[in-house]
Amino acid sequence: MIHTYAITQDQKLILDVPIAELKSDTYRFYWVDFEEPTAEETKLLSTFFHFHPLAIEDCLHFIQRPNMNHYDNVHFFVLHSLKSESIQCDEVDVFVGDKFVVSFHKEKDSAMDEVKRKFLETKDIEKIGPLFVLHQIIDELVDFYFPIMHQIEDKLNVFEENEASSKKVIEEIFEVRRDLIRLRKTIIPMRDLLYRIINSNRIQENGQYQHYFTDIYDHLMKLTDMLTSNHEVTADIRENFMSIQSNKMNSIMMTLTVITTIFMPLTFIVGVYGMNFDNMPELHWKYGYYMTLSVMALLAIGMSIWFYKKGWLFTK
Numbered sequence: 001m002i003h004t005y006a007i008t009q010d011q012k013l014i015l016d017v018p019i020a021e022l023k024s025d026t027y028r029f030y031w032v033d034f035e036e037p038t039a040e041e042t043k044l045l046s047t048f049f050h051f052h053p054l055a056i057e058d059c060l061h062f063i064q065r066p067n068m069n070h071y072d073n074v075h076f077f078v079l080h081s082l083k084s085e086s087i088q089c090d091e092v093d094v095f096v097g098d099k100f101v102v103s104f105h106k107e108k109d110s111a112m113d114e115v116k117r118k119f120l121e122t123k124d125i126e127k128i129g130p131l132f133v134l135h136q137i138i139d140e141l142v143d144f145y146f147p148i149m150h151q152i153e154d155k156l157n158v159f160e161e162n163e164a165s166s167k168k169v170i171e172e173i174f175e176v177r178r179d180l181i182r183l184r185k186t187i188i189p190m191r192d193l194l195y196r197i198i199n200s201n202r203i204q205e206n207g208q209y210q211h212y213f214t215d216i217y218d219h220l221m222k223l224t225d226m227l228t229s230n231h232e233v234t235a236d237i238r239e240n241f242m243s244i245q246s247n248k249m250n251s252i253m254m255t256l257t258v259i260t261t262i263f264m265p266l267t268f269i270v271g272v273y274g275m276n277f278d279n280m281p282e283l284h285w286k287y288g289y290y291m292t293l294s295v296m297a298l299l300a301i302g303m304s305i306w307f308y309k310k311g312w313l314f315t316k
Contacts, residue, residue: 002041003116006030011125019048022100031133033116034104049102051095052076059093059104066189068196073097077134077193080186081109081141084148087182094137101133111144112137131209135216138194142219145187149226152176152183156233170241177234180227187227191220258312262303266296 052071095102194217
């Protein structure tokens with residue numbers, strides 16, 4: 001589906017203008033949005049707009065890293081959009097010329113829907129231009145990153161408030177770390193892209209929008225800090241979990257060692273009287289059996305009490 005928006009020379013906003021009429025002198029600016037385009041619609045990138053083949057190739061193939069390239073008088077931007085449900089990345093490609101913007105995305109995107117809604121609500125038509133639309137697109141895409149990051153922070157806060165000692169919690173922590181890695185692959189390149197836009201000398205009228213793009217860059221810097229902080233929190237929770245598990249294992253091993261130590265003298269006594277020698281006087285005592293059991297019981301009880309007082313038995 002193709003959505004077209006055009007601004008006439010007398011500052012009127014016209015919707016759904018036929019593609020063939022867009023290059024008419026009647027319009028001072030137009031924006032074409034390719035949303036889930038068909039194969040025939042995609043061909044317009046080359047047959048009507050005559051964009052560079054490399055830029056078109058980047059639009060049609062696998063997801064590219066956020067980037068900016070210049071082809072003659074057209075600036076090509078690769079941007080990333082994120083789905084809040086799955087934190088999966090979608091690509092939004094934007095071509096910016098002197099009097100037009102062409103956006104291209106293979107799937108329906110909530111951020112782009114919000115951009116179009118705000119675009120239609122713009123009252124100051126005179127300020128609408130290529131960099132105005134580019135700023136709106138990037139700003140909205142970045143704004144959609146924040147709810148995802150806040151969801152992760154809320155989840156980590158719950159983990160911090162509760163003792164992260166169960167296996168289920170640590171599995172969720174690893175899922176959070178995977179989500180943070182996905183976010184990192186989008187946020188860091190987008191931040192670098194905004195830095196390039198701010199410092200680019202090839203984008204006309206960049207100075208007029210310097211503050212706007214700098215504001216987006218500041219948002220991405222904040223997201224970067226949040227990303228780093230959350231990654232460190234997951235590392236701390238994971239280390240705490242490993243420490244708790246290690247302490248539990250040490251406690252179990254200590255208890256088992258103490259029990260084994262208690263039974264060592266008992267096993268020795270049993271071994272001695274298990275030898276089949278004829279000249280063993282204790283074997284013929286009337287109460288020898290009961291005396292041996294009593295000695296063994298006293299040894300076990302005495303050693304248990306001693307280990308307990310030392311804090312080596314049944315430690316938590």
